[in-house]
Amino acid sequence: MSRKTISFGSLSPLVGFHLRRASGEFALDFRSAVEGTGMRQVLVGILAVVEANPGINQGAVGKMLGIKRANMVSLINELVERGALERTMTPRDRRSFSLELTVSGKALLAECMTRIAVHEKKLLAGLSDLEQQLLLNLLSRIESPAG
Amino acid sequence: MSRKTISFGSLSPLVGFHLRRASGEFALDFRSAVEGTGMRQVLVGILAVVEANPGINQGAVGKMLGIKRANMVSLINELVERGALERTMTPRDRRSFSLELTVSGKALLAECMTRIAVHEKKLLAGLSDLEQQLLLNLLSRIESPAG
DNA sequence: TATTGTTATACTCTATAACTATA
DNA sequence: TATAGTTATAGAGTATAACAATA
Helix, strand or coil: CCCCCCCCHHCCCCCHHHHHHHHHHHHHHHHCCCCCCCCHHHHHHHHHHHHHHHHHHHHHHHHHHHCHHHHHHHHHHHHCCCCCCCCCCCCCCCCCCCECHHHHHHHHHHHHHHHHHHHHHHHCCCCCCHHHHHHHHHHHHHCCCCC | CCCCCCCCCHHHHHHHHHHHHHHHHHHHHHHHHCCCCCCCCHHHHHHHHHCCCCCHHHHHHHHHHHCCCCHHHHHHHHHHCCEEEEEEEECCCCCCCCEEECCHHHHHHHHHHHHHHHHHHHCCCCCHHHHHHHHHHHHCCCCCCCC
């Protein structure tokens, strides 16, 4: 179609470059997938981790997801204020709070996960089930923080 | 080691989640890899694309890398001001500029690419050459913008 | 002393809208 | 009218330093 062939040059063989692009692609489509819910990738991540680990404190959630303590504060506040998350004092350690999903928080997460399943299926349509599993396996082997 | 097993819950089977984590991991190590050069992922991307397509204009570079026109301006300025990039007027179309690397820009990019090669090798140490090729192939098949 | 949560702050990245000059 | 570059601006994401309360 075009007269001149353009290329990515030395970026082409870099795994990091393709990770960045693919990740950006997913992030973009994620947005439209959860549009209207007021959710974002980080927030869904937090809800999912709290759901899987009821009673966890926000520092631990942050460590798992690679979010700094300081940045967790407003994120947790946001989720508490919209009634998705509940923060309760624990007598064991009065410095931290015990986090749990509210009923509406569970529904919200479920709604997001349903939409995300569709979004994933769409973006991975070009790969066979086996290839998708392989990709998951390869990706999980190059992650490290709390991996 | 820990008394309680923590998990990522419903995030675990999501390719998007692992892409995000792996990509973040690479981005973090990229930073330390190019530390002292004053470069960042975007800037290296731009230099590499200009090197591979001399005379390209900044709008086209942005399209390839998924960067909005408005955001290209300061990035290109940054590279021109530090003497890595040269902007020349073209009589063909006086709205746009023709971009090329300067000698020092080529050296800068080469230096970055050398460091990035080490960084990639380190982060991909857990995968065989075949697996790395496979990963590249799978990733390239789930990218789309100007892919 | 170390840890949990917090505030304040700053820089990068990303996104939109509106302007100019050229085509 | 469409496009290339620009300006201004606002919202996220991410980073550091310093503080209070608790362990």
